Amino acid sequence: MGPALLLGLLLSRAGDLMALPSSDCVMAEQLCLSDSTCNATYRTLENCALAKTRLLSLDHDSRVRCLNAELDLGNSSLLHCKCQRRMKRQEHCLRIFWTVHSSMTDGYFNLETSPYENPANEEHWKTDYNKLAALVSGSQLAGDATNPCLRATHVCNLSKKCFRLRTDYASICTKGAGSEDVCDRRKCHRGLRNFFEKVPEDFTKTILFCPCQDELCGERRRKTIVPDCSFQYNTKPNCLWLLDSCLEDHICKSRLADFQQNCQPVDMSPDGCFLHNHAACLQAYMGMIGTPMTPNYVSNSSVEVSLWCTCENSGNQKEKCDQILGMFESNKCLENTIWSQMHLKQMALERQEDLLYSSSLSFQGDSASTSLSSAMSQVAEGKTQRDSSKQSSMPMASSVFSGAATSWPSLALFLPLLLSPH
């Protein structure tokens, strides 16, 4: 069997995964290690992954061996496993995922398959958000009601967890600001990830995506993530450098794959999104915050977001660099997702049609809208399922052949690499 055929098989398998509920990679690994055949195959894959992190270029035979090992996993639950966004041993889980899928990570970043479970299959906790928000809109802060970002912070302050984790990252990220020594960016990033992972989305979403009418509010919104420490460097690095540092890190690589999958733009769609899952796209965007590829608002006066990097002086890599930057700067799906989050209230009243695409409503837990929104999100999910089964024969290549997401790093870039005898 030639490598092209092998790859085709792999891809068609990967396609089936999208619709199935998947198992947890940590459990799947344990299961595999207790079976001697699976164990041996898994060890081979570990070596393949190891060789790649050491940047040893694999010869043709090794590539085929690694691909074969992936195929040998057959219908083992390992091949289908995913990780939860809020799980305990997340990094361990992600390492397993990338070990199993190491053959897909050759060279360029091309992944559209998220290691994370579809948010619709994840548990969502009930929160006291609406109760606390009602307290704030009650009376004492009437003057502040004009600044939705300030108001969102007030609501956060009323929740013990939100208050604590926000204070945590704020103090880490502002340490050293203004003085000679620089802040500890890694710690700041960890603090931010902690905040966005552990605080219920009702709080984090309203803080980060508060709708602003003026620049004072916009400045507060832009500064939510303490950009002086978490976002800006002295000079803007090249976006490809930023990408490289992201791919070296299991968390960042995973978040980027999740972002690429869930915020993938297409032209011929009312909301600009391939998957029409605004909740998942929003979550994926927030997942990038606290990674080396942290995005943020570009100014106090707009909702445009970008990365802190440039594609100047990229030479013959300019096109690829623009693709990376374009995922954030000119991504219709992301723009529409952020816009509809900011206008959620008005939209719910005025434009029921658009609700079809905003299943994020189902996470609001607002008792008044629960039944409506869950009905809506069922429709939206049904649509997503159909869309993913339609492309199931070749999910990663679909964007190439449909011409839909031409501005995205695509499989076309990576096929020649994988198959070239080295």
Ligand SMILES: *[C@@H]1O[C@H](CO)[C@@H](O)[C@H](O)[C@H]1NC(C)=O
């Ligand atoms: C799995 O592989 C490791 C390393 O090759 C070996 O030490 C271990 O005994 C194997 N376990 C089983 C259950 O085969």
Ligand SMILES: *[C@@H]1O[C@H](CO)[C@@H](O)[C@H](O)[C@H]1NC(C)=O
């Ligand atoms: C796939 O799973 C079924 C049981 O679910 C098993 O009987 C079969 O042998 C497995 N096939 C492979 C190739 O592992």
Ligand SMILES: *[C@@H]1O[C@H](CO)[C@@H](O)[C@H](O)[C@H]1NC(C)=O
């Ligand atoms: C929230 O709490 C922080 C930390 O005590 C405080 O600095 C801030 O002013 C509070 N913000 C609001 C809007 O209540």
Ligand SMILES: *[C@@H]1O[C@H](CO)[C@@H](O)[C@H](O)[C@H]1NC(C)=O
């Ligand atoms: C807006 O952003 C700039 C920095 O880019 C800052 O100097 C300015 O004070 C901000 N605030 C307002 C209200 O314009």
